Ligand code: SF4
């Protein structure tokens with residue numbers, strides 16, 4: 031196996047691996063913003079810069095192939111400075127008001143109030159505390175002091191029910207494009223043509239709604255607060271959220287999802303990365319079809335029919351009634367005069383219990399479910 | 404599914420028939436599309452030019468209900484052109500001669516004519532299928548929801564055996580299960596003929612095993628009724644008490660008017676659900692139950708993977724876990740069941756009684772689930788079945804089948820075919836999606852999808868209301884004029900009560916599986932004329 035040196039450590043690699051992949055394999059962290067596992071690297075954000083001996087410029091680790099004998103530095107002062115400058119440029123490109131906090135007092139309030147006056151900015155950025163850009167700014171000690179912040183003239187798209195696209199916080203990393211075109215393959219966000227485009231050229235990852243399936247994969251991968259779920263807006267701060275893993279209740283794919291929960295309520299849902307079967311992907315139902323459980327129309331009490339309507343009853347009364355009527359009917363007409371349909375939506379254990387009830391207690395095999403639809 | 408989703412992204416060839424994957428199983432479809440981007444071939448056979456067709460290398464627009472004729476002719480080509488897998492058919496399968504004799508009755512001309520495609524396209528399909536090995540065959544309800552559903556299923560299995568695509572990675576016969584836990588409900592024995600783990604109720608040894616486990620004297624020894632027969636039983640009085648758990652039969656079964664009549668006839672109807680719905684209206688007692696997120700448990704997905712489901716909140720009001728409710732009823736019959744949580748039911752009962760699930764315990768599925776068969780706790784689960792040609796009953800059995808047309812075929816009075824299915828933004832009768840903010844905004848009403856040609860012939864525009872009429876009933880619904888639907892077809896869903904396709908569908912069933920023919924019945928469409936009177940000027 032060929033070898034190279036990272037931070038003075040000799041490591042081996044496989045041909046075809048990128049510098050980023052080799053570093054990851056060996057537990058060396060290189061920060062990234064635009065890199066998206068499963069999609070072709072673009073080198074857009076220039077945060078993964080590394081120093082390679084013999085090269086007169088810094089190289090992007092995500093799309094530079096590892097080479098025999100390379101000597102790579104991932105955390106040298108040169109590298110750190112370059113990354114810091116790039117992070118500063120990204121911060122300055124938009125309305126990242128979380129870090130305006132770090133400005134000197136002379137124009138803090140002015141900037142803050144300008145930003146808070148924009149649509150969807152009346153609360154702190156919805157990604158506060160759960161933002162790659164913010165993490166990096168803190169890690170690299172970026173100060174917004176001397177930056178001219180550009181918070182005007184960015185498009186805002188909040189016309190659809192699920193997702194707000196606030197391009198005043200977009201850093202042009204292109205992850206949403208890749209998630210849409212290469213992961214979900216919905217091809218709803220057209221690729222920019224020609225050489226790499228960014229905001230200075232008036233380009234934004236706008237959506238073509240003839241193709242969008244509202245799967246929200248773009249939101250899941252967006253490293254900033256540019257894309258966020260409408261239903262979750264203003265409901266919880268990142269540090270109040272508890273994540274619980276579960277399985278999607280809709281189709282037979284059985285996607286694994288994270289419920290983001292606060293006070294026993296689902297705030298939002300995301301796909302579990304690196305998990306079978308969905309590897310972080312979800313569709314519109316799995317991602318957005320969760321709030322029915324909190325509906326006010328739920329059945330909350332046993333009900334017994336009375337003339338034209340129903341009246342509420344205690345569990346004991348309702349259960350006694352059902353048990354007695356079933357006993358009567360079985361006594362008079364035999365066990366095969368009762369039948370039951372189980373639920374293909376509910377958990378295995380419920381279906382097990384129901385067939386056990388019918389077979390071992392009622393004494394009939396008249397138990398079925400919508401197996402064939 | 405004989406194989407797994409994780410194989411999709413690696414596969415080299417797909418044959419997708421009767422599956423609108425991008426809408427019904429969207430995430431599964433993403434892996435197919437990824438494979439296509441990496442160069443895999445995708446052949447789609449479907450009456451509708453659905454969104455997956457946009458990614459296909461070959462699209463075969465077969466007519467509704469022509470599957471068996473089409474597949475028999477494909478096999479005819481494979482055999483006569485010597486393109487099939489001789490080694491596999493000789494060593495791993497039996498019944499080749501019978502199959503050959505049957506498919507020889509289906510020369511390409513016959514299959515092509517029935518399927519409404521050209522002979523060349525049919526031959527091309529067969530040759531392409533044979534050109535890449537292995538190929539994954541995927542289907543959904545487009546295969547099963549026919550009066551010949553069972554034969555359709557045997558037909559696709561025949562094809563995959565003939566091509567030698569069974570028992571290999573990235574091959575197999577892969578039905579994508581519709582609902583999240585249909586696979587699980589089957590595995591659990593919520594079927595009239597089997598105990599958990601597909602142990603037959605007519606087998607004395609199985610009964611003895613469950614009698615001992617459940618501490619009862621005598622378990623019933625004959626197969627029970629399937630849903631359509633239960634419904635008939637309600638009307639003819641042979642079924643008196645009916646217990647419906649979590650199904651909205653009044654909207655999901657074919658021919659709503661008939662279904663409602665059946666439900667009305669029940670002497671005693673118990674419904675157990677999370678919301679009041681069209682079916683609970685007929686109940687005598689309604690039990691409120693815990694929903695998803697309100698109980699711990701497991702679902703089993705299409706690839707036989709048992710996944711955990713977790714509780715985050717107590718059920719509202721008096722609502723209770725479903726297993727708890729059933730346990731209380733058993734108690735009133737003098738049965739004291741020990742298990743007191745879903746975990747105890749699974750770990751102490753299900754996994755003990757179903758051999759293929761023995762190795763699956765809650766502690767093993769904290770993260771990724773396990774795929775059955777998983778016979779012991781050292782076993783890592785099974786990604787694909789029938790490895791190396793080992794079918795569960797020894798050798799793979801070819802099952803020659805004949806094509807039969809749908810029970811109702813277009814005629815002068817009802818000249819179009821109605822086919823039904825699900826759409827992306829909703830699930831079934833919307834008890835859940837309809838109450839999840841935003842989804843109704845994405846799709847707020849039912850439509851009837853028709854071709855531009857048919858729209859023009861009755862003179863309606865896109866989004867104009869039309870009347871769709873079958874022998875069962877009629878609905879008024881907006882026309883969605885789209886080139887994805889061929890001439891002569893109406894395509895509808897059953898998500899909304901109004902304009903629900905099941906006012907129209909035909910309650911005829913596959914004789915064995917009793918699956919209803921949701922995919923084919925005959926209808927006609929009409930323009931709705933405004934009330935007589937002066938037509939106001941409009942500009
Ligand atoms: S929601 Fe899905 S389809 Fe729409 S733009 Fe985002 S990734 Fe693409």
Ligand code: SF4
Pocket residue numbers: 199200201202203204205206207235248251252253254256257
């Ligand atoms: S919207 Fe988000 S993911 Fe898309 S380019 Fe902008 S920052 Fe990146």
Ligand code: SF4
Pocket residue numbers: 278279280281282283284285308311312313314315316317427428429430431
């Ligand atoms: S997220 Fe979509 S594809 Fe995945 S299980 Fe749920 S409904 Fe199916």
